[in-house]
Amino acid sequence: MAVRVFDTRSRTKRKLETIEDGKVGLYACGITPYSPSHIGHARQAISFDIIVRWLRKSGFDVSYITNFTDVDDKIIAVANEEGVDFLEVANRNISDYFESMDALNVIRADAYPRVTETIPEIIEMVETLIEKGHAYLAEDGVYFEIDTSPEKYGQLTGQTLEMVRSGAGGRVDKTGSGKRDHRDFALWKMAKPGEPFWESPWGEGRPGWHIECSAMSLKHLGERFDIHGGGSDLLFPHHEAEIFQSECCLGHDPVVQYWIHNGMINIDGEKMSKSLGNFWTISEALENVDPLVLRYTLINAPYRQPVDFNQVMIDDSESHHNRLVTCYGEGLSKHGSGEWSNFPDLVEAAKRLEEGMNDDFNTRIALVEVQVVSKWLRGLLNSGSRSNEISGAVGWISEFAGDVLGLLPTKEKALARMESHESVKDEVAPKVGNLLAERESARKSKDWGRADEIRDELAGMGVIVEDGPNGATWRIE
């Protein structure tokens, strides 16, 4: 079954046809590490993590590259404020990023190139652009000249040169730069006093924003590659600038076959921003939310839709996720993980999930099927028989909720969780037994007050009592 991908440039879903059969080169714009990562970064990383997982499952050999823009104005500003080297700031935030990604069960990319390790390639690219007449040297830097290939303008955003020309008015002066046209953008910035710099043919300076991604994708994926992604806020100007740079430098187009962009996060219906005070870093979020629940919340909508991050969504995700992990763990510990392909219900669910994922990686549809199978499994566990079906459902969940969506703890952890439950259970069992016996006799004499009292007492110990037709059962919360 073919994978279909929504390509931002053509604004349509297109069947994924790769340059080289069976291989996918995927570059996703990563972070600028000037502050700890926020949940928007988490959404971006998780979106692409799942895309990569699905492509690999579909049989593609994927090269997944995501970068760090580890030198830029904001990093320098933070470094100056703290009186430390800019790399110290970048490295600290990169560590924070990796820590968060590990917690969120994001599989590492194949490479994490950094601007500071790509300077020679960047310089080479800028030189080529100057040679080919697409860039010019000004007093304060080297600029790309938009007018040398105006036809490339607006490929992703649909804006035309004229619109921006008429719309942006007085900003030319504001930039205070040596630009010939306000839409030109910097390829190389001459160093100001106190700024980090590298030697270049044009003097000491550093790369402009945009060029690093052209250089790094070229270096790691070649002159043409399949998919370029990032947050939708990078559409303009960042990705359009990349199109100018890469295509003009390499002399062919398109360099990128498919552009894909993930949607933003809103908090309670409002844009997440520092000024609104509704800004969540990942580590802040993880103080209140289990990382896998956060992951669940963030894939609750397909990656292109905006996600509204609010308490209701989190609570929903938490209960769904708990249910999933609980029945998975229980099934796993009692019957193990087995083959699912013999059971029509599971085959159907897998088929619908695959159709959803093949249709532009629709995680929402996948999640519905995961819920359907969890429900099915719960029913089986309650009925207490048919262990082949149970282990089949566990295998199904392990494959799709686990491997594909990354929502499950490791088998070891799930079993350990069950075991710790068991050991707690063993520990309290005698006491619970006594209390339950007492409650039973209270119930027999219709002393409901005492019976409920005992139930409350047990609840205080984390023991949930459930009366059934064959007497009371209990479990650890």
Add this chain to the structure above:
RNA sequence: GCACGAGUGGCAGAGCAGCUAUGCAAUGGACUGCAGAUCCAUGGACCCGGGUGCAAAUCCCGGCUCGUGCUCCA
């Protein structure tokens, strides 16, 4: 202002012209002393106004609302 995208039941979201989406929640019932769990059943939607179709949530036109971008941003 301009560009792009979106508006479906309480919520999240399918649907790409005719057939119950689904999950969660809700309601009713079964079981319960009550609660919980479970099982069965049920209701409920397509932003507004036009148009084209035998038939429109689905296509076309016009509005309205929201989001994002146009400046650093995943």
